[in-house]
Structure formats: structure tokens, C-alpha cells
Amino acid sequence: MPIKDLLLPEFDQELRNTRTMLERIPDTLDKHDFKPHEKSMSLAKLAAHTAQLPAMLTIILTTPEFDYAKSGVKPLVMQSRAQLLAAFDKLSAEAHALLEATTDRSMHETWKLSRNEKLFYDGSRYNAIRTMFFNHIIHHRAQLGVYLRLNDIPVPNTYGPSADES
């Protein structure tokens, strides 16, 4: 089985659930600065980070290495829910098309992540996709679920029923 065929059904399911979570992000500006704790990311920042993460998959699939210090990638800044969803849809579609075209040979190639001289990751492209895209987006999506809960917004079910949806 080509590795992409292992990843694509999971991509579709996880990104569909991520979209559902993003659709619940409040659009009222007074909620955008909400933080569960002073050390936490604001709701708007966390939502924008989650919505932009499919770009990480595109980067992993289209480069041999990525240096944060030299990348020029700008963080998405949330202006409205519609803007976030549009960005998420566009980035997801791009990443999906690239994933569909990725060969096993490319999956096994080395990919690196660094910031200037400091190396953070040096392993297979496949494993980078797993940890830096899939596991990473699932992680932040779950945090967003807690932010929704704390704002009394119904939390979508993801891997089982939530207290709001069976």
C-alpha cells in the first residue's frame, strides 16, 4: 500500500473534524482575546494557528528542509471566522493535492527543520508529516475544543460523543 493511501483517508476525516471545530469559533471580537490562563495563547491566535497548519504539510511535501529564521512564512492573523475558514479550505485543498501526488520514495527521504544553526528535526518526510502536521493539528484542535467549552459554545464530537453532542 502506498503510504499516501494510508494517510489520505485520515487526512479527510481529521480535516473535516478540524473544520467543524473552526466553524464554531466565535466571530465576536470580544471573544478573540479570550485565554484560559495568562500563559495561554489567545483564542484568535490558536484558531489561526490551527487553520494555517495545513500549510506545514505543504512545506514538508515541497521542500527538503525548512528554517524558521529564513522562511518568510507569516503567521495568519484572525480577522473573522469566514476569513479563517477560507484560508483553511484553500491550504487544505493544496496540501491534499500534494499528498495525493507524493510517492513512497519521497516519503522516505530526509527532511529537516531548523532555526538558524539549531536543528529540531532530522528524519523521514513521512514522520515529519505525522508529527508536525497530523499530530500537531489534532493537538491544537483539542485545545480549541476546551476554549469553546469555556465560552459555553457547543463542543463538536470528535472521537466520541462530547457533552453537547452524542
Add this chain to the structure above:
Amino acid sequence: MAIAEILLQDFDVEMKGTRTTLERIPERNPEFKCHDKSMAMGRLAVHVSTLPRFGIAILTTDAMDLATAKFPSMVFESREKLLADFDALAAEARTHLAAASDEHLRQNWKMIWGNKPLVDAPRSLLYRTMFFNHLIHHRAQLGVYLRLNDQPVPPLYGPSADDSMGF
């Protein structure tokens, strides 16, 4: 490369991050909830520590009937028990995954409720969505619970506010 070998690549790093998160669960307040509707911290921690059971079920059985399946209670007793259960179950899940053939992983696994089919999909997919990704999901929630209890939050995919990872 065998499917099991592919799926094993991020196993150890994610289990290590999970263990670090569980090690930081404070024992003093297992009833803590961030909201009335949320799971208590102790219960959520037990859920995370025993989720490898789901992986084991998917890898070693053909189906699960939720109408008759028995699940151990999710009662938090101590951090020591939490970690001991997690270590044993994660190791067992790893062993079953490493031994799984491509044919076995491509076959469908089913979850039913009596006569009602709930899930019917290849083991390779359900291993991820019902066990591995599910665990990452609840571990992230536990991270927020740690934060709200002023416990240091471990860095997982990048720096946390408590650990810059050299960024």
C-alpha cells in the same frame, strides 16, 4: 516498508510526550474540572493512560460490541498507578502493532452496538483515529488542565510557555 513499520515511526515519541504529561498530573485535586460539562482531571488522565487498550482491541480482535463490552472504571487512584498502567498498556500496544501483518492491518475492524453498526473500516485507519489520534486529542486537553492548575506544560510540537526548547 510494512504498514506496521510505518505506523511505529511516531509511536515512541508520542508515548514519551504522553508519559511526561501524565507525570505532571497533580494528585491533590483529581476532581478539578475546567467547566461543569468537562471531565474531571483524574478521570481524563485515566482515560488517556488506558487508551492504548483501544489500540490493543483493534489489533487483536475483529469487532467490539459496545452493548456488551466491559470497560474498567475510570477512577483516579494515584499518579503511580496511572503511570504503571500506561507503561504496561503502551508497551503491549506497541508489541501488537510491531507484530501485525499488512494483511491484518488492511482488514476491517468493526464497532457495533447490538445490531447497529457504528464503525467498519480498515484496522490501519482505526488504529490511528480511535487510538493514537484520540490519545493525542485528550492529552492536549490534559495540557490545558495542567496550565489551569499552574503546572508546567510539557512542550510537544513546539515550545510551551514553560519550555522554549531553545527557540
